[in-house]
Amino acid sequence: MSKIACKCGHIIVDQTDDLPYKGYYIKDTHIEELYKGFDHIDQLIDAIKADKREEWIIQNFGNAAYALELSDSSLIHDLWLRNLKVSTIYTCENCERLLVQQGEENTYKTYIEEPED
Ligand SMILES: [Zn+2]
Structure with missing residues (x-):
């Protein structure tokens, strides 16, 4: 803005x-990072299906307590933006x-x- x-x-x-x-x-040099974001989203969905959501969040967001409070769609949004340059x-x-x-x-x-x- x-x-x-x-x-x-x-x-x-x-x-x-x-x-x-x-x-x-x-940039083409950032496309791979963008695809990694999609891989993370796939891993999150698999973790949710396996009832390992919290474990996955701790592994991927560290001690970021806010992440445990996020909805699934907000987590996906964060994962996508994290890799978007x-x-x-x-x-x-x-x-x-x-x-x-x-x-x-x-x-x-x-x-x-x-x-x-
Ligand atoms: Zn002008």
Whole structure:
């Protein structure tokens, strides 16, 4: 949730959900980590079926007491987000520049369409 100044002077406002000019990308180097999150979700479901939910939570969340209080769907949400590393992309609605987040910081590189020859 922020405001970002585009090089054209337009202020890109990010203070709500469902922004048509905002997106995300996942680097290929982070895809494996995302799949590991799905593996954890599978393991949790197996543990629930085997009536070993609490044991599994202690193994995977350590002494995080809050985890024992979470619903199954909240646990799955946490497991998925734990492994999700995305970067944010904005398209300036004024000049159509693409702003691509660099690392985990609130800094962006900008790209603009090259004219056709
Ligand atoms: Zn712009």
